[in-house]
Amino acid sequence: MTQYxxxxxxxxxxxxxxxxxxxxxxxxxxxxxxxxxxxMYLAFVWxxxxxxxxxxxxxxTELLTAGKTIVEADTYNQLFxxxxxxxxxxxxxxxxxxxxxxxxxxxxxxxxxVAFPRVNLASFYIYVIGALIAVYSxxxxxxxxxxxxxxxxxxxxxxxxxxxxxxxxxxxxxxIFTGLNFIATVHRLRAPGMTFFRMPxxxxxxxxxxxxxxxxxxxxxITLLLLIAERVLHIGIFDPALGGDPVLFQHFFWFYSHPAVxxxxxxxxxxxSDLISTxxxxxxxxxxxxxxSSIGIAxxxxxVWGHHMFTSGQSELxxxxxxxxxxxxxxxxxxxxxxxxxxxxxxxxVLRTPMWYTLGFLWLFLIGGLTxxxxxxxxxxxxxxxxxxxxxxxxxxxxxxxxxxFIGGLHYWWPKFTGKMYSEKLGNWACxxxxxxxxxxxxxxxxxxxxxxPRRYYNYLPQYEPLHQVSTIGSYILGLGFFMTLICxxxxxxxxxxxxxxxxxxxxxxxxxxxxxxxxNFAGQPTVDRGPYDRHAGSGH
Amino acid sequence: MMxxxxxxxxxxxxxxxxxxxxxxxxxxxLTALCLFxxxxxxxxxxxxVYRYRxxxxxxxxxxxxxxxxxxxxxxVIPLFVVMGLFAWGFKNFMDQLVPPKDALEVRVTGKKWKxxxxxPNGAQSADEMAVPIGKPVKLIITSNDVLHSFFVPSFRMxxxxxxxxxxxxxxxxxxEGPQQVFCAEYCGTDHSVMYAKIKVMQPAGxxxxxxxxxxxxxxxxxxxxxxxxxxxxGCNACHAIKSAAEQPQPVIxxxxxxxFGRKEKIQGQGELTVDDNYLRESIENPMAKIVEGFAxxxxxxxxxxxxxxxxHLIDYIKSLK
Numbered sequence: 001m002t003q004y005x006x007x008x009x010x011x012x013x014x015x016x017x018x019x020x021x022x023x024x025x026x027x028x029x030x031x032x033x034x035x036x037x038x039x040m041y042l043a044f045v046w047x048x049x050x051x052x053x054x055x056x057x058x059x060x061t062e063l064l065t066a067g068k069t070i071v072e073a074d075t076y077n078q079l080f081x082x083x084x085x086x087x088x089x090x091x092x093x094x095x096x097x098x099x100x101x102x103x104x105x106x107x108x109x110x111x112x113x114v115a116f117p118r119v120n121l122a123s124f125y126i127y128v129i130g131a132l133i134a135v136y137s138x139x140x141x142x143x144x145x146x147x148x149x150x151x152x153x154x155x156x157x158x159x160x161x162x163x164x165x166x167x168x169x170x171x172x173x174x175x176i177f178t179g180l181n182f183i184a185t186v187h188r189l190r191a192p193g194m195t196f197f198r199m200p201x202x203x204x205x206x207x208x209x210x211x212x213x214x215x216x217x218x219x220x221x222i223t224l225l226l227l228i229a230e231r232v233l234h235i236g237i238f239d240p241a242l243g244g245d246p247v248l249f250q251h252f253f254w255f256y257s258h259p260a261v262x263x264x265x266x267x268x269x270x271x272x273s274d275l276i277s278t279x280x281x282x283x284x285x286x287x288x289x290x291x292x293s294s295i296g297i298a299x300x301x302x303x304v305w306g307h308h309m310f311t312s313g314q315s316e317l318x319x320x321x322x323x324x325x326x327x328x329x330x331x332x333x334x335x336x337x338x339x340x341x342x343x344x345x346x347x348x349x350v351l352r353t354p355m356w357y358t359l360g361f362l363w364l365f366l367i368g369g370l371t372x373x374x375x376x377x378x379x380x381x382x383x384x385x386x387x388x389x390x391x392x393x394x395x396x397x398x399x400x401x402x403x404x405x406f407i408g409g410l411h412y413w414w415p416k417f418t419g420k421m422y423s424e425k426l427g428n429w430a431c432x433x434x435x436x437x438x439x440x441x442x443x444x445x446x447x448x449x450x451x452x453x454p455r456r457y458y459n460y461l462p463q464y465e466p467l468h469q470v471s472t473i474g475s476y477i478l479g480l481g482f483f484m485t486l487i488c489x490x491x492x493x494x495x496x497x498x499x500x501x502x503x504x505x506x507x508x509x510x511x512x513x514x515x516x517x518x519x520x521n522f523a524g525q526p527t528v529d530r531g532p533y534d535r536h537a538g539s540g541h
Numbered sequence: 542m543m544x545x546x547x548x549x550x551x552x553x554x555x556x557x558x559x560x561x562x563x564x565x566x567x568x569x570x571l572t573a574l575c576l577f578x579x580x581x582x583x584x585x586x587x588x589x590v591y592r593y594r595x596x597x598x599x600x601x602x603x604x605x606x607x608x609x610x611x612x613x614x615x616x617v618i619p620l621f622v623v624m625g626l627f628a629w630g631f632k633n634f635m636d637q638l639v640p641p642k643d644a645l646e647v648r649v650t651g652k653k654w655k656x657x658x659x660x661p662n663g664a665q666s667a668d669e670m671a672v673p674i675g676k677p678v679k680l681i682i683t684s685n686d687v688l689h690s691f692f693v694p695s696f697r698m699x700x701x702x703x704x705x706x707x708x709x710x711x712x713x714x715x716x717e718g719p720q721q722v723f724c725a726e727y728c729g730t731d732h733s734v735m736y737a738k739i740k741v742m743q744p745a746g747x748x749x750x751x752x753x754x755x756x757x758x759x760x761x762x763x764x765x766x767x768x769x770x771x772x773x774x775g776c777n778a779c780h781a782i783k784s785a786a787e788q789p790q791p792v793i794x795x796x797x798x799x800x801f802g803r804k805e806k807i808q809g810q811g812e813l814t815v816d817d818n819y820l821r822e823s824i825e826n827p828m829a830k831i832v833e834g835f836a837x838x839x840x841x842x843x844x845x846x847x848x849x850x851x852x853h854l855i856d857y858i859k860s861l862k
Contacts, residue, residue, distance in 0.1 A: 240705040282602035313708035344589035348600035377630030452694030457733035
């Protein structure tokens with residue numbers, strides 16, 4: 001049976017934990033504790049999320065009417081670029097791994113910390129520097145290229161492309177450092193008895209993500225450096241006027257950015273696997289299938305980048321191979337969804353806020369996944385490419401998938417790392433509001449795309465106005481939902497009830513230690529002799 | 542041939558080409574498949590949540606760790622389905638991409654923020670092209686500056702315009718009347734109004750249109766300059782040629798009405814009087830002198846016009862009084 005003896009403490013008195021063990025700003029800024037680093041990441045990710053959210057609401061407000069609503073075309077072009085760049089590089093990529101992953105991964109492994117605590121702190125500071133440069137670029141002539149930085153537009157426009165690209169380049173290192181740390185931690189610091197197939201699926205997902213992070217991110221770094229070299233030194237690489245090839249940039253960019261889609265979503269798969277098992281009060285259905293399908297997605301995900309370029313004039317043969325491989329990715333993805341739904345079967349389903357987010361995730365990700373089939377079908381992509389259909393599809397996956405998993409996981413682990421219980425009522429209302437707002441905002445955009453509405457449009461033809469208005473109203477509801485979430489979580493810090501060690505009757509190791517955990521995570525070394533979701537093998541503690 | 546569907550059906554635009562029908566069949570078949578999967582999976586989820594929700598007391602969950610038969614089934618069946626979808630999509634894709642040999646060839650050039658067209662007989666036009674109904678047309682698409690994408694929703698087709706490269710797109714129109722063209726690849730300030738129309742016409746009307754768009758020869762400098770201004774240069778995308786009262790837009794570049802001889806304030810260089818040399822420099826190397834109040838947004842046109850063409854272009858600008 002899994003063994004762990006918590007240290008005893010005086011009743012009624014808060015035992016020492018990672019929040020109160022040392023005090024002062026310096027004890028946070030110089031901390032090597034993975035939990036504190038995770039909390040700092042969490043604060044920055046939420047700040048960036050609000051910034052990106054404001055950009056999104058400004059974009060949606062501008063689109064309320066067919067002509068000018070609030071800003072000029074050039075400002076609009078900057079707003080959607082900043083929205084995309086902030087959300088991708090500052091929010092979604094670090095969201096689950098760097099915040100929840102940092103806090104939870106060592107706890108789930110029964111480890112004292114990550115393998116390289118100093119590298120972990122360095123990754124945080126690199127993130128902060130990258131974020132500050134990105135914010136600086138907004139004030140030094142905001143970038144207007146779209147977050148994809150397509151050449152030759154990006155090498156010829158006068159906005160501060162080099163600054164924003166430098167920020168993305170620096171942020172890449174933060175991502176690589178976190179990935180390296182997680183791989184080393186998983187290999188070296190598992191508790192005695194924790195084999196790979198006794199690791200929680202959240203750890204599996206972070207591991208698969210880390211592999212993609214360290215293999216793909218350097219390619220982005222090189223690409224962005226080449227872009228800066230072209231802008232600053234006028235070396236012809238991508239700009240045809242200098243003898244370069246703009247489609248080469250697309251190859252380089254998507255060679256990173258398609259795997260990056262999995263950097264964004266695979267950690268969400270891990271969160272959902274843990275949550276759906278916990279709130280069904282039973283082991284996950286098809287543990288190995290889910291674990292290995294993450295690895296499958298991580299590998300095949302490297303070989304599909306050309307599906308972003310079916311209309312770029314790339315060879316039909318290349319397009320055919322990319323389309324075929326893209327369809328193959330549908331299989332491990334379907335395996336996951338079906339195993340999650342099967343886990344519900346004959347469960348004892350407890351409908352708490354994290355579970356509502358999980359169910360919301362399943363609906364949104366299912367739609368996001370199915371609409372991916374349209375875009376993988378080469379013929380259908382010729383009409384749908386670069387329309388709102390694509391915008392809706394990737395928001396259903398990235399925002400509906402990743403952000404619902406992130407916020408669901410945040411509610412789930414919040415009692416563990418803060419020691420406080422949030423308000424279930426407000427949590428449920430926030431989740432419902434965000435869910436309704438989300439489907440209005442992006443559901444309407446599928447129809448816009450099918451009707452031919454191109455993306456990144458400041459003006460549009462009057463026939464598209466009604467659906468745009470539905471989408472804009474939906475975005476306000478969605479924004480309200482996330483705002484309620486933030487209030488719900490922050491309020492719990494002052495007036496939340498004490499959570500206790502294991503409020504959800506979870507089975508993974510992090511719930512054996514007190515909430516919030518002590519600096520060293522566990523008073524002694526836990527040992528493991530059963531699967532992560534095994535409720536019945538032994539009495540445990 | 543099936544009668545084209547002119548109504549907007551299931552949210553899709555009207556069908557205006559021979560291949561739009563095949564596209565919609567595939568689209569609607571996949572939609573039916575997706576709705577089936579959505580109802581099946583989401584329905585199972587909702588049913589399970591309702592049926593097995595915790596109602597207080599002891600938890601009654603039944604442990605079922607896995608089922609290999611089920612795992613194999615729900616891996617293999619979707620695999621066959623998506624491979625079928627892949628093959629169908631690829632077949633249609635090749636039909637959409639490979640033009641018939643006898644197609645009418647038209648050169649299409651995208652530039653910020655204008656589409657221009659050139660016909661085999663030399664006819665030229667900007668922002669609209671005409672094609673005869675029922676005849677296959679092959680577009681040879683390129684760009685003069687950044688990426689653009691030629692998107693015709695009613696033909697269910699788009700193709701990127703890439704500088705220094707020719708991409709091919711073809712269609713056989715079946716529906717008379719103007720078809721909307723969008724630019725689908727982000728290209729800056731006026732990306733969202735970089736529209737064009739494809740006028741699908743009866744043969745007689747098409748011939749008339751071609752005659753009306755015959756190339757302007759260079760015997761009349763001002764008429765020739767006007768053609769260069771509007772089509773080859775696409776200058777009117779950014780520069781207004783009349784007074785602000787008569788033509789409020791566009792104002793991306795300086796207004797050319799009564800420009801010659803006027804005094805212009807140049808950023809960081811003081812005032813100058815507009816003459817032939819200033820106009821030539823501003824066309825070939827616009828970054829050299831930026832007029833106060835304007836962004837340095839114009840691409841250089843050096844090498845794009847012959848000396849004679851430059852002269853005629855300047856003559857035309859002088860004529861804007």
